[in-house]
Amino acid sequence: MIALALAACAADGEADSTAGDSTSSDVESSGDDGPRGPSDLVEPTLWVPDEAADPMPAHRPADAACTIGFGEESGVFEIDTEVCSYGVFSQPLLAEVRVGDTVELTVTHDDLVAEEPAIGHVLVTLGDAHTFDAEVEIPHAYGLVTAQWIADVDVPAGAPAVLHLHNHGFNQWRLVAIVTRPPV
Numbered sequence: 713m714i715a716l717a718l719a720a721c722a723a724d725g726e727a728d729s730t731a732g733d734s735t736s737s738d739v740e741s742s743g744d745d746g747p748r749g750p751s752d753l754v755e756p757t758l759w760v761p762d763e764a765a766d767p768m769p770a771h772r773p774a775d776a777a778c779t780i781g782f783g784e785e786s787g788v789f790e791i792d793t794e795v796c797s798y799g800v801f802s803q804p805l806l807a808e809v810r811v812g813d814t815v816e817l818t819v820t821h822d823d824l825v826a827e828e829p830a831i832g833h834v835l836v837t838l839g840d841a842h843t844f845d846a847e848v849e850i851p852h853a854y855g856l857v858t859a860q861w862i863a864d865v866d867v868p869a870g871a872p873a874v875l876h877l878h879n880h881g882f883n884q885w886r887l888v889a890i891v892t893r894p895p896v
Contacts, residue, residue: 751807756784762802794882809867818888826881839871
């Protein structure tokens, strides 16, 4: 299990300045013997639908369908819940996560609307570790959701990253980045 510390969920579109920079640098992992720098763990073009990887299958409504309405958009992974109200996507991790690494996640959403009050749910797992779980009340103004946690288990490169997202209403969500940073 990886411990989670939610850094910000700004309803007014303002990012929490304590959340840090979520972009990676040019320094890549060079194995156990060399220095490691920040690394992107996922790539927006590599996400594929993967219903079998759903970490919360009990949440899936009987009429769930998600064959369109998702993909890379301007360098981020976007899900349009008007046509994909319940999506589960996976891809292999691009880099390893080691115990003690800081993992940073950034998700945005447009104004969230629905005919009735509802909840938007975003859950991310890295390997077997349940790493990020957030619920956002709908209606809700545009928001930036950032999280930062310290890994307490190793997760090898190539292990599955899974994104689970569902909500009621016609909304757009974007997974901007998941980055790992070694201890300083």
